[in-house]
Amino acid sequence: MKKRILVMAALLFFVCHASVVMAQDQTALVTDQLFKDKVELKYPQVSEMDNQSFEGKINGIFEQYIKQSYKEMRNNEKEAEQYDFHAEYQTDYQVKYNQASLLSILTSNYMFSGGAHGNTVVQSFNFDEKAKKRVYVTDILNNEEKIEAVRDYVWEYAIARPDVFYPDLKREDIPLTQDTAFYFGDDGITLVFQQYAIAPYVSGNQEIFISKEVYEGK
Secondary structure (H helix, E strand, O other), rough: OOHHHHHHHHHHHHHHHHHHHHHOOOOOOOEEEHHHHHHHHEEEEEEOOOOOHHHHHHHHHHHHHHHHHHHHHHHHHHHHHHOOOEEEEEEEEEEEEOOOOOOEEEEEEEEOOOOOOEEEEEEEEEEEEEEEEEEEEHHHHHOOHHHHHHHHHHHHHHHHOOOOOOOOOOHHOOOOOOOOOOEEEEEEEEEEEEOOOOOOHOOOEEEEEEHHHHHOOO
């Protein structure tokens, strides 16, 4: 009986210790906030970062994002009254990467403004705590050679799946700019494309993983 208790205690210690280590490995603690107490306006705030100054900068960026979202929601409500449709608006977010001093959060803004269906716009917020800066995809694909290598990869990936992507998609139509959404991964990045960018609406926001080997040439 004593032996079983000791084994259980050891297992409990291991689980608790592992949980603490995992929490320590995280770049930040990310929690939900509601702007003006509206359930339609959810946004993230971060805490428990090593660099509190940078933590405040990140929170300021998300506060600016949600204020802009609120303006967009209010404008949509005004247009709904004017053109007689039922306005819908919802923000949400996902933490996609949160370790090794890197943080990736994807926000989504869904809006119905009449017509057959609503639309969802995705934004990415990527941060490097060590460098103390926000990271855009063009900071990673920082020359034409890297951009073209990734563009070729995305095009080949897409044309091999004509049931998902536009079958007549052209290389030059694949957007790879500062505004292109992405998130960090252990061995590369994942690009996130807006609805209609490279695939029809029914396919949604397409995510394509890009290995470091593609753009670093290793």
